[in-house]
Amino acid sequence: MAIVGITETLRPVARTLRDLVFPPACLGCGGLCEESVLRHVCSRCAPMIVRVKKPHCLTCGHPFFGELAGERICPHCEGLRPVYNAAKTVTLFKGPAREYVLELKYRHGFYVLEDMRTLIAENLDILDFLQGAILVPVPLHPRKERERGFNQSRLIAEAFQQAVLGKIAIASLLQRRVDTDSQTSFDRRTRQKRMKNAFAARNQASITANQRYILVDDVFTTGSTLNSCAHALAQAGALNIDVITFAHG
Numbered sequence: 001m002a003i004v005g006i007t008e009t010l011r012p013v014a015r016t017l018r019d020l021v022f023p024p025a026c027l028g029c030g031g032l033c034e035e036s037v038l039r040h041v042c043s044r045c046a047p048m049i050v051r052v053k054k055p056h057c058l059t060c061g062h063p064f065f066g067e068l069a070g071e072r073i074c075p076h077c078e079g080l081r082p083v084y085n086a087a088k089t090v091t092l093f094k095g096p097a098r099e100y101v102l103e104l105k106y107r108h109g110f111y112v113l114e115d116m117r118t119l120i121a122e123n124l125d126i127l128d129f130l131q132g133a134i135l136v137p138v139p140l141h142p143r144k145e146r147e148r149g150f151n152q153s154r155l156i157a158e159a160f161q162q163a164v165l166g167k168i169a170i171a172s173l174l175q176r177r178v179d180t181d182s183q184t185s186f187d188r189r190t191r192q193k194r195m196k197n198a199f200a201a202r203n204q205a206s207i208t209a210n211q212r213y214i215l216v217d218d219v220f221t222t223g224s225t226l227n228s229c230a231h232a233l234a235q236a237g238a239l240n241i242d243v244i245t246f247a248h249g
């Protein structure tokens with residue numbers, strides 16, 4: 001315990017020394033990240049990260065900016081019939097937050113996970129939402145995972161886990177059966193159709209009906225992937241399923 005304490009105390013010092021020798025370049029503007037809370041986004045670009053707060057859409061997590069009265073219809077998830085309870089997102093998929101995801105997913109930029117963790121840890125609503133849950137990363141098709149070498153949703157699930165100091169578990173309960181590869185060339189309806197039975201619980205997965213599971217993905221786009229995962233978990237007996245993403249867009 002004492003050793004952990006000392007390590008934690010020295011970490012900012014080590015970081016400062018490292019940053020003096022190799023100041024990180026900002027993912028937003030390319031300038032130097034000096035005296036920024038985030039290590040890879042400078043203090044000028046940091047405000048461009050949209051940190052999602054309440055009120056937000058319960059189905060996709062998109063914030064309801066300034067709309068406090070009247071019926072809230074969310075244009076971002078219209079038509080999605082969720083088989084999960086609620087979704088939350090840490091940021092919107094734009095500006096530097098978008099760069100974090102692209103850097104991690106396509107350029108092996110594992111270093112961005114540190115800033116993702118910082119953004120998660122400063123969001124008390126997200127920390128509260130994570131309590132008592134088991135995180136279930138959205139799986140990649142085995143071919144895709146071999147090709148990429150890692151599953152970004154798993155890494156992001158670990159960032160969520162670290163943000164609550166390891167107090168929640170991660171379980172890879174699902175498998176992707178359909179190698180859908182890039183879905184981007186299809187319209188929303190076709191994507192939803194293709195994704196419907198793309199996932200299933202792993203054979204050895206142990207799922208407890210009243211345990212709360214949170215599906216984790218990097219980005220909430222149409223919601224069809226996450227909904228399909230929720231469907232697979234529900235088929236395997238889960239009754240209490242939520243969704244969390246790092247970004248929405």
Ligand SMILES: [Zn+2]
Pocket residue numbers: 026027028029030031041042043044045046
């Ligand atoms: Zn910048």
Ligand SMILES: [Zn+2]
Pocket residue numbers: 057058059060061062074075076077078
């Ligand atoms: Zn929505």
